[in-house]
Amino acid sequence: MKKNSNNIFRKIADKAYEYGFVSNIKTDIIDRGLNESVIRLISQKKNEPEWMLEFRLQAYKYWETLEMPTWPHLNIPPIDYQAISYYADPLKKNKEKQNREIDPELMKTFDKLGIPLEERLALSNTAVDAVMDSVSVKTTFKEELKEKGIIFCSMSEAIQEYPDLVRKYIGSVVNYRDNFFAALNSAVFSDGSFVYIPKGVRCPMELSTYFRINAANTGQFERTLIVADDNSYVSYLEGCTAPMRDENQLHAAIVEIVVCDNAEVKYSTVQNWYPGDAQGRGGVYNFVTKRGDCRGINSKLSWTQVETGSAITWKYPGCILRGDNSQGEFYSVALTNNFQQADTGTKMIHLGRNTRSTIISKGISAGKSRNSYRGLVRVSKDAVNARNYSQCDSLLLGDKCGAHTFPYMDIHNDSAIIEHEATTSKISEDQLFYCSQRGIATEEAIGLIVNGYAKEVLNKLPMEFAIEAQKLLSVSLEGSVG
């Protein structure tokens, strides 16, 4: 009996990464390499205004002066930035109609991923912006959203149609000088989503972006900008997958969120980039800068992330709590298996009065992976009555993996109350024994326990995502125990 069930699990483990297929789509890829003319070419292909090109070139010049930082607890093989192609467009242009048609193969790809691009097929109440390689393929429910005044479109479209809005906010949260990858992204970013929720509007459906890398030897550099004006609310989801390839691919994105007075933004990510195979070959390098600026009073921003994919994850979604009474939240489950590495966490910068932040981080390491939590809580001199609670738990499955916690607390105010707790442990023998007694096989029991352990975070995800995330957690764990 045990043998049989093991076989089944092995099978599941073998096909663990089910999004690893490659779509055969004619893609327009520019030559590899990065220089000023590549940036001009990207800008030209997108028919961008002059100011956007200036923005890119400025960032590129700054990037050239930088060196890749080495402080994270990660082992990153050197990246050759000249060996990457910075633009890949899977849409073919119909010259006569000047219309961009969607290749049926492309439609199929997204169907296969469970992301129907035809609105009639959409089951859930979710509007999707689908991004493949460097280009937004389609954005659904645009018209319905427009009626409410909500703008939900691709970044390229926004630059054309709402240049004033984009110009006002882009780079205002993550400056191109912020870090190495922010500078790189600002120079070469190709697409992404733009969301604007007008004053007093509660977005009636979940907005979502689905990122897919398909072409080989390309990097994905998208940029997402979300602006929630006064008294508005939006819940935004992000998902991502990539084909299985032996070489590593770079994904360096920027997400900027602006939260105005009394507004609330909920940002959820289920990150499932290709993690590489069991020998540690291939996989996506996920180096992302995500930050929200709670600039309005009573504003609220909540990050929820489930990180199961990527060979290397290196990101710290953060909140700048600038407005008085603003709130930041960060809920994270990071699971690493085989040779995956993760150095992730958050930054909570308390600037306004009575600001509050909560950090719940659950790390799970299996195989030979390394999983680190790194976070910063800073309370500035004027942030009176700041309150923070952080909890970082790590779970180790196996004796060859590592789990680390590196929290930083910089407190410059006497009225702050800051609490940080961290624990590291393995799955308790008692719990496993209890499950076995009730006829639950070990693998299944571990899945159950891990899901229970991560529940606090999974509960924060919108329904459909929560189910997907739960499945992901069990799939990613297959083969790691026993």
Place this chain on the structure above:
Amino acid sequence: MNHEKEYIEIFDRHRQLIEEPCARLLNIEREKAFIKFKALGFPKSNDEQYRHSNVAKLFATDFGMNLGRININASPAELFTCDVPNLNTRQEFLINDSYYKGGNNKKELPEGVLLGSLNDFAESSHELLAPYYNRLAGNGDSIAQFNTSFVQDGLLLYIPRGVEIEETIQIVTMLHSGIDMMSNRRLLIILGENAKANILICDHSSNNNKSLSTQVSEIFLADGAQLNLYEIEETDNNNARLAQLYVRQNSNSRFNHCNVTLTNGFTRNLTEVVLDGEGAETDISGLVINDKQQHTDNRTLVEHRTPRCNSNELYKYILDENSTAVFAGKMLIRPGAQQTNSQQTNRNLCLTSCARMYAQPQLEIYADDVKCSHGSTVGQLDENALFYMQQRGIPIEEARHLLMFAFAGEVIDKIAIDAIRDRLHMLVEKRFRGELNRCKGCTLCK
């Protein structure tokens, strides 16, 4: 900012002067350390380990160094009389960077115990000390290398296997000089199997000049050895202290350490404990009470190399006025160090809006069957407790003192020597009341 250059020049120019009075062992290690120091230089501001403590600027002052071993005409008896009641200790003095040989300890030490000048013993017992001296600090950062390069003397305590010293050994380090002075001193403490000792280190200064001391201590505990080590810093606001404590513990050894910083200028204490034998236990704690512009940076690294070891850390800070403080504690669990129990607690009280606290409790774990946790808080006194006490007629000021006193008490109570514990309770209470916080014995307080 290239102060290392100045010191490299001094070293090259006065090499003979430095090496002449010193034992061969010190000079052999000096050679290696100087090469490392030359390569490293002083810690830069972007060095993660020195992120909030700008050490390089300390070396900007033109300090005098007593490289020629000029005898300072000072008698510790005049500078210092310890007035802790009922404290029966054996007093040893380190004046600036030299062991004071004029002490009058009448009691004979048990056979085989070596206690005295490090330099003298390094000369006479080269074979005995060679496997220990600079074995732990040799891999240290540039401050450790700087110390090894310039050190000329210090204190050695060697206790052979099975010997217990009941009397507490009190090591008083005095800074005494008419000019701005730098001293580089060294402590080497070796306990054989099942040896036991209690050590109290009192760090004092008796002048108002600027002073900088680097102190590197290496402690080796063989199987089953037990050491209680307490350090109390009561220097002055002009004093900078860069202390590094390296400990290696073998099986079933016990190490209790409590480091209390009451008055200081700029202090950085690094404590690195390696648990290298099954069943070793370590308990390190610290209490910091800072005000004015005081700066205290406590860094700890507890490395578990073998299974079934326990470690416990408790650090508490009370920050007043413009003081700044850092706590960075790391627990490193090496692969294979299964069934480790490791706990770290850091609690901080900020009393003014100008005080700054930087806390970095860290875990780095490579074994799965472990129980490790850390907790860190920054906050204020409990409003409810204050209210409760006021309701019962205790004035707010008094209530605050009581609560702070209790807060600090948790660390002080870890000290196993009654007289010291009582004394510290009193000192801390005085400190909170803004009264004189020195031992009355210091020349400054007389």
